[in-house]
Amino acid sequence: MKKIRILILTGCAIALLIRCNKADEFPDDGYDSRLSGGAATVFDATSKAFTHAVDGLSARDLQFHEVGDAAFEQSFVSAPAIVHGGLGPVFNNVSCISCHHNDGKGTPTAGFNNSSLLIRVSLPGEDGNGAPLSIPGVGFQLQDQSVFSSTPEAHVNITYSDVPVTYPDGTIVTLRKPTYTLTNPYFPLPAVYNTSPRMAPPVFGLGLLQAIPESTILSFADENDADGDGISGKPNYIYDTLSHVKALGKFGLKANTIDISHQVAFAYQQDIGITNYIAPRENCDGQKQDDGLKDDPELPDSILNAVAFYVKSLAVPARRNVTDPDVKAGEQLFTQITCAKCHIPTIQTGVDLTLPQISNQRIHPYTDLLLHDMGDDLADGRPDFLASGSEWRTMPLWGIGLFPKTNGIAYYLHDGRARSIEEAILWHGGEAEKAKNNFMNLSKPDRDKLLKFLNSL
Amino acid sequence: MKHRITTIFIATIFFADCHKADTTTPDTFPATEQTVLNDFTDHVAIAQYSNLTTAALDLNAKINALNVDATDANLNAAQTSWKNLRTVWEQCEGFLFGPVEDNEYDPQMDTWPTDANQFDSLLASNNNLELADIQLLPYNLRGFHPVEYLIFGENGSKKASDLTARQKKYMVSATMDIVNICNSLYASWTEPPTDFEAQVKTAANGSTVYSTKQEVFMAIVGAMQGIAEEVGDGKMKEPFDARDPKIVESPYSGNSTFDFKNNITGLQTVYLGRNGSTGITNLVSLRNKSLDNTIRSQITAAINSFDNITEPYEQAIIDQRSQVQQTMNAVNTLNETIEEQLVPFIQQQVKD
Numbered sequence: 001m002k003k004i005r006i007l008i009l010t011g012c013a014i015a016l017l018i019r020c021n022k023a024d025e026f027p028d029d030g031y032d033s034r035l036s037g038g039a040a041t042v043f044d045a046t047s048k049a050f051t052h053a054v055d056g057l058s059a060r061d062l063q064f065h066e067v068g069d070a071a072f073e074q075s076f077v078s079a080p081a082i083v084h085g086g087l088g089p090v091f092n093n094v095s096c097i098s099c100h101h102n103d104g105k106g107t108p109t110a111g112f113n114n115s116s117l118l119i120r121v122s123l124p125g126e127d128g129n130g131a132p133l134s135i136p137g138v139g140f141q142l143q144d145q146s147v148f149s150s151t152p153e154a155h156v157n158i159t160y161s162d163v164p165v166t167y168p169d170g171t172i173v174t175l176r177k178p179t180y181t182l183t184n185p186y187f188p189l190p191a192v193y194n195t196s197p198r199m200a201p202p203v204f205g206l207g208l209l210q211a212i213p214e215s216t217i218l219s220f221a222d223e224n225d226a227d228g229d230g231i232s233g234k235p236n237y238i239y240d241t242l243s244h245v246k247a248l249g250k251f252g253l254k255a256n257t258i259d260i261s262h263q264v265a266f267a268y269q270q271d272i273g274i275t276n277y278i279a280p281r282e283n284c285d286g287q288k289q290d291d292g293l294k295d296d297p298e299l300p301d302s303i304l305n306a307v308a309f310y311v312k313s314l315a316v317p318a319r320r321n322v323t324d325p326d327v328k329a330g331e332q333l334f335t336q337i338t339c340a341k342c343h344i345p346t347i348q349t350g351v352d353l354t355l356p357q358i359s360n361q362r363i364h365p366y367t368d369l370l371l372h373d374m375g376d377d378l379a380d381g382r383p384d385f386l387a388s389g390s391e392w393r394t395m396p397l398w399g400i401g402l403f404p405k406t407n408g409i410a411y412y413l414h415d416g417r418a419r420s421i422e423e424a425i426l427w428h429g430g431e432a433e434k435a436k437n438n439f440m441n442l443s444k445p446d447r448d449k450l451l452k453f454l455n456s457l
Numbered sequence: 458m459k460h461r462i463t464t465i466f467i468a469t470i471f472f473a474d475c476h477k478a479d480t481t482t483p484d485t486f487p488a489t490e491q492t493v494l495n496d497f498t499d500h501v502a503i504a505q506y507s508n509l510t511t512a513a514l515d516l517n518a519k520i521n522a523l524n525v526d527a528t529d530a531n532l533n534a535a536q537t538s539w540k541n542l543r544t545v546w547e548q549c550e551g552f553l554f555g556p557v558e559d560n561e562y563d564p565q566m567d568t569w570p571t572d573a574n575q576f577d578s579l580l581a582s583n584n585n586l587e588l589a590d591i592q593l594l595p596y597n598l599r600g601f602h603p604v605e606y607l608i609f610g611e612n613g614s615k616k617a618s619d620l621t622a623r624q625k626k627y628m629v630s631a632t633m634d635i636v637n638i639c640n641s642l643y644a645s646w647t648e649p650p651t652d653f654e655a656q657v658k659t660a661a662n663g664s665t666v667y668s669t670k671q672e673v674f675m676a677i678v679g680a681m682q683g684i685a686e687e688v689g690d691g692k693m694k695e696p697f698d699a700r701d702p703k704i705v706e707s708p709y710s711g712n713s714t715f716d717f718k719n720n721i722t723g724l725q726t727v728y729l730g731r732n733g734s735t736g737i738t739n740l741v742s743l744r745n746k747s748l749d750n751t752i753r754s755q756i757t758a759a760i761n762s763f764d765n766i767t768e769p770y771e772q773a774i775i776d777q778r779s780q781v782q783q784t785m786n787a788v789n790t791l792n793e794t795i796e797e798q799l800v801p802f803i804q805q806q807v808k809d
Contacts, residue, residue, distance in 0.1 A: 043804070046676045047554055048683065070691050075564075075597055077572035082703045084570060094595065102558070113596045114561050145595075148578040404666075408559025 031362060036398045036457065037208055037316030038349070038361030049317040049402045050103040050204040054357040057313065061355075068310025071303050072096040072103075076272055078147040079293055086298030088273040089150040089291045090143035090284050092118045096307070099200035099271065103314060104399070104406035106200050108178075108416025110156035111144040117416060118142065118271065119156055119180065120196040122382060129239035129246075130385050132194070137187035137287055141270045142195075150289045151186040160417070165426050167440050175426060177377070178417050187288065194382035194389070197415040198253050202399060202406075206251065206260050207312035207358045209365060209396065211349035214248050220344060220368040231341050231431045233370040236386045236393070242278060250369050253414045254384040255393040261308045268299055268307075276304045313355060316363070317399050321456045330453025333446055337438035342394045342431070344368045366397035366457065375429020378413070390430060401455035421454050422447075486743050490670050490807060491658075493735045497552075497677065498646075498657045500734035501726050505549050506643040512542040513639040517632040520604075523617065524625045532617040535608050540712055542635075543601065547716045551723020554680045555653045555666075556645035565638050568596040569706055571603045580623045588637075591630045600638075602707070604631050609709035661809050671807040678737065678803055681724045682795040685759075688717050689788035693770075697781055702771035711769035718763040721788065725756045741799070744806050748798055755794055759787040 035041045042052040053065045075095040076087040092115070093099050099106050099116040106116025119142040122132035134140040138153055146152045160176035167173075180197055182189065223234045236255035237246045240262070249255035257263045265278035273283055275296040284290050321327050334340055343366040351359045371391040379390035387393075392414060400421065403410035411419065418424035428436040439447065519535040546567065549557070557563050576598055584590065591599060607624050609615055645651040653666075660667035667673040692713075696704045707713045730736035742749040762784040766773045773781050 044675065044679070045672060046679050047558060048679050066690055070695060075568055075570075077570055077597060078574045081570075081573065083701075087572070094597065098564075113564070147572075148575045148582075408556075 033322040033364075034318040034320075035362075036319055036364045037205055038358075038363050040205075040208055040315045040357045040361060040363075041318045042315035043318045045317065045320055045402060045405065047102055047405050050202055050314065050399060050406055052315045054207075054313050054315045054355070056357055061309075061313070064306055064309050065313050067303070068306035068308070071307050072100075072310055076274060079291065079295055079298065086274045086295065088143070088145075088147040089282075089289050090146045090153055091273040092141075092143055092145060092271045094272060096203075096267065096272075100203050102406040103204055104202045105403060105411060105416070106407065107409075108158070108199050108411050110158065111152065116200040117156075117158075118144070118198055119182070120198060120382060120384075122194050123190060124192060124194060126383065126385075130237075131239060132382065132384055135190060135193055138185075138189070139270075139283060139287070141283065142182070143270075143273070143283060146289070152184075153187070154182040154185040154189070157181040157183055167444075169444060171444065173422060173426060175423055176417055176419070178415060194380070196254075196380035196382040196384070199411070199414060199416045201253065201395070203311050204314040205316040205363075205365065205396065205398060206263075206314070207352070207355060208316065208349055208361060208363050209250060209367075209369065210260055210312065211352045211355075211358045211361075212250075212347055212369065213350040216347060216350075217248065217250070217369050221370055229338075229341065230434055231338075231372065233342065233368055233372060234386065234391065236371055236384075238385050249385065249393075253392060253395075254387040255369065255371055256384045256387065260312050261304070264308045264311060265304060268304065274299050277301050278304070312358075317402055319364075319456050320401070321452075324452070324456070326449045326452045327456045328453075329446075330449035330451070330456075333442065333450045334453055337442070337450075338435045339439075340366075341435070342368055342370075342372055343397055344394075364398060364457075367394040370394060372432065373430035374432060377429050378427055397454065397457050399457065401457050421451055486740065486806070487809060489735070489739050489743060490674070490809070493737065493739055494660060494670070494673065495658055496730055496734035497727065497736070498654050500731045501736075502552055502555075502657075503643070503646050503654060504731065505545060505723075505726070506639070506646060509542070509545045509549060510636070510639045510643050512538070512545045513632070513636045516542050516604075517629075517636050520608075520625075520628045520632045523608075523620070524629050527617040527620055527625070529617045532608060532615065532620075536710070539601070539605060539608060540710065540715070543707070543710075543712060543716060544719050546601070547719035548723035548726065550720050551684050551725070551727050552677065552680045553683060554676045555657075556651055557642060560641070560645060560651075562638055562642045562645075564596045566600040566635060567602070568600060569602055570597065571606055572597045573606075576603055576606070580621070580627060586623065586626045586630050588630045588633050591627070591634045592637075599631060599634055601635070602709075604628055604635075605707060605709045605712075609711075611709065613709060613711055670809045671803065674737075674740075674803045674807050675800070677727060678795060678799050681727055681737075682792060682800065684720050684724055685788055685792035685795060688720050689785050689792055692720075693717055693781065693785050693788070696770070697774045697778070697785070700774060702774065705771045705774070708771055711771070713770035714763060714766050714773070717770075717784075717788075718760060721756065721759050721763075721791075724791075725760065728752060728756060737799075740806070741802060745802060748794075748802060752791070752794055752799060755787070755791040759784070759791050762787045 040054040074084055076084050078087050079085040087094055107114050108117045109115040110117045120140060121135050121138060121142050122140050123135055125133050127133055132140055142153050144152045144156050159179050163175040163177045165173050165175055221233045221235055223232050225232050236249040238249040238256055238258050239246050240258055247258040249258055251257040251263045265276050268274040268276050269279035270283050275282055276299040277297050280297050282290055345364050345366055347363055349358060349361045349363060371387050371393055373390045374392050381389035383389055412424035413427060418427055425439055516538040519538040523531040523535050607628055646653045656664045656666040657673055660673040661670045692706055705713045707716055728737045738749055765780040766777055768777055
């Protein structure tokens with residue numbers, strides 16, 4: 001009887017211990033899986049998830065960030081103007097936020113107030129520095145809006161045709177393939193030229209990406225596929241017109257921009273028509289529609305620097321549902337079917353002395369920042385420095401599950417053709433063909449787990 | 458006896474288990490969450506968007522009257538109606554989330570600044586100015602501010618006799634454009650396909666936008682924080698720091714201080730509810746009365762502080778700098794409380 005009582009008591013004690021200590025689900029590696037941006041992670045899953053500063057900015061840095069935030073949202077008007085003048089005379093949109101909706105992606109239309117898509121153009125070939133050849137009278141980007149006294153360089157018509165895809169299990173998904181037609185050019189376009197549709201990408205987390213050491217990025221490269229896995233990974237090197245040297249491209253959909261300042265500067269100049277100290281000439285410089293005003297650079301240096309800092313100091317949203325068994329299973333499948341070969345889950349940033357929050361961080365961007373051949377269906381046929389017509393930089397996947405929140409309607413891939421993450425996967429080809437086929441061969445429940453994982457990012 | 462001791466001990470273990478002591482009153486927090494969501498939707502969002510459509514229609518009617526009979530009395534009536542519409546809109550900015558941002562109703566109506574060059578060029582041209590033409594214009598040639606520019610003029614000096622036929626034609630179409638945008642905004646909450654009313658009310662219960670109640674409450678308090686930040690750190694601060702009247706938001710009507718105050722009043726309606734409805738306060742007061750008192754008093758202090766700014770804001774940033782600074786301080790204090798205490802409260806307490 002005594003033994004029974006002891007057993008009962010022991011059992012109760014065990015029950016008590018078990019019930020009072022809900023199992024903490026620490027990952028095996030000891031890191032918190034939610035922290036996609038390390039210390040530069042923010043816990044917000046609303047429409048504003050991409051808009052937060054990293055924590056712990058100094059008062060001075062916070063003010064600089066806020067100045068940049070306001071400038072990022074500010075729309076420009078035509079020159080001369082009392083405030084915020086310099087728009088155009090030809091442009092794609094009137095402010096940063098017009099395209100980067102809630103600091104995220106936007107809408108895959110062109111030429112409207114809420115459009116986020118533009119068309120890069122060039123003649124076949126390259127200049128002495130390896131850059132695409134601009135088209136006389138147009139440049140290397142088509143500005144499809146203009147101020148009242150000028151004419152849009154052309155209109156971009158986008159049509160879609162259905163492309164049904166059938167899984168081995170019989171499930172059918174209908175993709176939409178875009179066709180871009182340029183009409184009403186203000187200037188005769190040459191008989192042969194290349195075009196490349198580009199949709200505005202999210203701008204958060206760029207400080208962390210910039211802080212990844214070049215040596216780390218190059219360690220992912222396997223340009224000649226020495227390991228025979230069918231995946232190369234190629235760095236792009238860009239000629240910098242400021243320093244007159246070639247440097248590794250980290251940003252832009254073809255890794256054709258070397259750092260955040262250049263990205264911001266050329267977006268101001270090309271997309272909005274706002275000249276600045278890095279890009280001091282109008283986007284229609286030397287063309288028929290040059291405004292001829294001696295007001296360049298139109299953007300104060302301090303504002304360009306503030307917007308660059310704003311982008312650099314935007315935090316990454318935390319993952320959700322990381323302990324969900326389906327999500328964890330999906331994460332394993334992501335690696336098993338080789339998605340993680342290019343979408344590299346974990347990288348360590350280097351040191352940025354100006355911003356400790358992004359330095360030495362263990363981050364989960366799901367990119368290698370390298371170029372990969374993505375197959376004919378995604379190819380634009382427009383080389384950009386070392387990027388071929390079918391190569392694109394691996395898109396970071398952090399925050400991808402929040403696109404429906406930040407954008408209302410979510411769009412994916414470089415031109416927004418995909419309306420769901422599943423569609424985006426099914427467009428993968430080239431080096432990613434094998435991974436896509438692996439995905440298609442998964443059972444429906446396993447595909448759902450993988451998608452659930454991606455939606456947790 | 459030993460058996461009884463053992464039994465009592467076992468019972469004690471189970472009673473001392475993780476279950477918090479049962480209280481005599483049931484936990485009303487989860488039920489209150491749903492009530493607050495329903496009330497916010499019905500009595501704040503939809504009710505205010507309905508008021509917005511009414512105010513927009515009124516402005517269009519007043520502009521039509523001005524178009525038919527360009528008297529200063531009709532111009533005055535249009536100016537008053539414009540300010541009334543702005544009052545409702547600025548209060549609606551207390552909850553800038555959902556279709557108003559997803560469908561860009563906000564920039565369609567409220568892009569600043571107006572592009573004066575292009576506007577003058579447009580009015581000087583022979584381009585058609587029908588509603589369909591206005592709808593194709595850039596956002597900075599649509600909405601409140603171009604209309605403000607025409608009916609108030611520089612420094613509010615407009616006379617009805619100054620209005621040209623083209624200006625009147627533009628205003629008739631532009632205010633109809635505003636009516637249509639407001640109607641679309643209202644319908645986006647009340648009708649399919651968006652039916653945002655249902656999305657909010659069914660959070661965690663079938664909503665395709667908000668899979669948890671915490672998500673929708675985070676959106677609501679996030680919008681409160683967003684407008685407090687925009688007023689205290691943006692709309693007021695930028696012209697104040699630059700001492701530049703030209704970068705004040707509503708310069709022609711001299712209405713900017715009222716715009717700012719109405720923004721915070723809009724925030725207040727979200728927190729307290731409207732016309733007797735529940736608000737976020739009903740949740741906070743259940744679990745943290747001290748925080749509730751703090752937020753209530755800081756909202757009141759911020760709203761009241763605007764009354765110390767007696768000059769038009771363009772002038773006040775030069776002449777009444779201490780009053781403006783005090784108001785910004787009050788708004789920024791509220792902003793910090795929302796960010797540092799109310800948002801964590803929602804994250805910790807709203808669990809479904």
